[in-house]
Amino acid sequence: MQRREFFKKLGSAAAITAVIPMMSFAADAKKQAGPNEFSYEKALDVITGGKGAKASPKVSLKAPAIAENGAVVPITVEVESPMTESDYVKAIHIFATKNSNSRSASVHLTPANGKAIFAARIKLGSTQDVIALAEMSDGTFLTATQSVKVTIGGCG
Amino acid sequence: MERKSLIKIKPKKYKNGDVVKINFMVMHPMETGLRKDKKTGKIVPAQYINNVKFEYNGKVITTINVWESLSANPVFTIYMKIDGPGELKVTFTENTGEVNETSTKIKPKG
Amino acid sequence: MKTGIKIALSLALLSSLSFGGEQFAMSDSDRAMYAEMLENNPADIMVANGEQLLGNLGGEAAFAKYLGVSEDKLPEYIAGFPRYIEKFKMVVGIDQVLQAMMHDAGEKPFKLKSSDMFDMLAYTKSLANGVKSNIDIDANQHMKDAYALGQKTFDTKRGGRGLSCLSCHAPAVIGSVLRTQPLPDLSSKGVAVAATWPAYRMTKSSLRTLQRRFQGCMKNALLKVIPIGSPEMVALEVYLTKQAEGTEIAIPGLKR
Numbered sequence: 001m002q003r004r005e006f007f008k009k010l011g012s013a014a015a016i017t018a019v020i021p022m023m024s025f026a027a028d029a030k031k032q033a034g035p036n037e038f039s040y041e042k043a044l045d046v047i048t049g050g051k052g053a054k055a056s057p058k059v060s061l062k063a064p065a066i067a068e069n070g071a072v073v074p075i076t077v078e079v080e081s082p083m084t085e086s087d088y089v090k091a092i093h094i095f096a097t098k099n100s101n102s103r104s105a106s107v108h109l110t111p112a113n114g115k116a117i118f119a120a121r122i123k124l125g126s127t128q129d130v131i132a133l134a135e136m137s138d139g140t141f142l143t144a145t146q147s148v149k150v151t152i153g154g155c156g
Numbered sequence: 157m158e159r160k161s162l163i164k165i166k167p168k169k170y171k172n173g174d175v176v177k178i179n180f181m182v183m184h185p186m187e188t189g190l191r192k193d194k195k196t197g198k199i200v201p202a203q204y205i206n207n208v209k210f211e212y213n214g215k216v217i218t219t220i221n222v223w224e225s226l227s228a229n230p231v232f233t234i235y236m237k238i239d240g241p242g243e244l245k246v247t248f249t250e251n252t253g254e255v256n257e258t259s260t261k262i263k264p265k266g
Numbered sequence: 267m268k269t270g271i272k273i274a275l276s277l278a279l280l281s282s283l284s285f286g287g288e289q290f291a292m293s294d295s296d297r298a299m300y301a302e303m304l305e306n307n308p309a310d311i312m313v314a315n316g317e318q319l320l321g322n323l324g325g326e327a328a329f330a331k332y333l334g335v336s337e338d339k340l341p342e343y344i345a346g347f348p349r350y351i352e353k354f355k356m357v358v359g360i361d362q363v364l365q366a367m368m369h370d371a372g373e374k375p376f377k378l379k380s381s382d383m384f385d386m387l388a389y390t391k392s393l394a395n396g397v398k399s400n401i402d403i404d405a406n407q408h409m410k411d412a413y414a415l416g417q418k419t420f421d422t423k424r425g426g427r428g429l430s431c432l433s434c435h436a437p438a439v440i441g442s443v444l445r446t447q448p449l450p451d452l453s454s455k456g457v458a459v460a461a462t463w464p465a466y467r468m469t470k471s472s473l474r475t476l477q478r479r480f481q482g483c484m485k486n487a488l489l490k491v492i493p494i495g496s497p498e499m500v501a502l503e504v505y506l507t508k509q510a511e512g513t514e515i516a517i518p519g520l521k522r
Binding site: 071072073076096099100101103104105106107108109110112113114115116117118119120121122123124 | 175186188190212215216217218219220221222223224225226227228230231232233234235236237239
């Protein structure tokens with residue numbers, strides 16, 4: 001095949017390739033409006049054994065106040081701790097309070113982590129609070145909350 | 157199905173005793189089970205990673221329970237204290253029971 | 267409220283626009299969080315896949331040889347795409363060179379719109395990371411023509427709403443917002459956009475190329491979608507790459 005012909009063929013072939021399926025997060029958001037399957041309150045009760053948790057400056061939760069899009073919301077949690085055998089963060093739990101399942105991730109740490117930091121990206125169906133719950137080795141539970149406004153829209 | 161995944165360590169050069177950043181990312185749609193396929197109109201079944209386990213030279217250092225609300229192509233960042241050469245293995249499980257793993261060499265300098 | 271928007275926008279569009287200082291404007295610290303995400307770009311996996319795919323063809327050494335450039339000059343050379351390539355007698359993007367290379371190696375070339383091609387293109391362009399974009403639109407008549415065609419394609423109003431790319435992407439619209447998204451200026455010198463594609467699109471959960479991004483805008487603005495690799499598409503890429511001249515290539519980008 002001549003190269004030129006080859007390119008001509010490619011040009012026409014390109015036009016008929018299937019459209020890549022798009023993620024329709026806006027549509028998801030509407031459907032997720034139902035009652036929580038796993039509410040934050042219920043989850044908190046289970047995890048803390050009914051003890052509950054208190055807000056603490058030792059837990060820092062970074063999330064954008066306004067999310068560019070609900071499909072990818074970056075969050076970073078850092079808990080102040082020496083991360084030694086006798087004093088460490090056992091777990092960091094992340095909640096999206098208005099998602100149909102409020103639980104996003106539970107990170108079980110060990111002193112071998114050296115630092116109690118966890119970062120990930122979560123989906124938020126609507127504007128809501130994101131909560132980080134830290135489970136300390138002394139049995140206490142500490143939280144931090146950040147409200148995230150979700151905007152949907154734009155082009156392409 | 158084999159999933160493409162990647163472990164990145166920051167900084168690239170480290171020594172024993174350093175606490176380094178571990179980024180683990182995997183190509184995965186993280187289907188919630190709530191989304192409709194645009195073409196067929198059918199609900200796409202839930203398919204998501206529900207557990208990620210980090211093992212450093214055979215010792216579990218972190219496990220993460222994951223639910224469907226993590227973003228597609230998820231990225232997990234944790235930290236790890238370097239304690240000798242060896243291997244960091246990440247095993248990830250899906251709600252369907254499927255298991256995949258990936259690993260990287262740990263090579264402290266000095 | 268910003269007044270005196272200089273361009274004529276159709277009423278339908280205007281009604282969905284709002285202006286500066288509006289409620290959804292992101293703060294600098296929010297932007298910093300998104301910028302930080304570049305370090306952990308999910309597209310790194312796709313780029314790694316592209317590396318493997320190019321590796322199957324002999325890697326960058328084979329690519330350099332195919333183009334007749336030395337391997338140490340390759341990054342500079344890549345930073346000058348799209349280029350007029352004598353053996354093809356046309357202005358082409360990196361993806362088209364990769365296709366021809368596959369073809370000549372006796373393999374079935376990936377479609378320009380396939381994700382494997384997007385991955386391989388991203389990896390190949392990333393070889394020029396840190397190099398300043400150096401497209402030369404005066405290199406020959408073909409490049410001059412491509413630039414002119416690109417500008418014309420960018421400026422020409424078409425489609426049901428009578429919009430051109432320029433309608434939404436001119437300096438005059440900076441600060442205005444379409445359905446919560448700030449409209450980026452693409453028509454001024456120094457706009458680095460072309461140097462940041464291929465990029466991961468968070469709302470699409472996939473790696474997309476510049477030409478694929480153009481198609482997204484065409485679809486949304488009700489302009490007939492032009493196929494990837496067609497002369498108009500390559501010309502649009504030439505036009506936007508010229509605006510990015512002198513800015514450092516940083517692949518993969520990360521976009522909303």
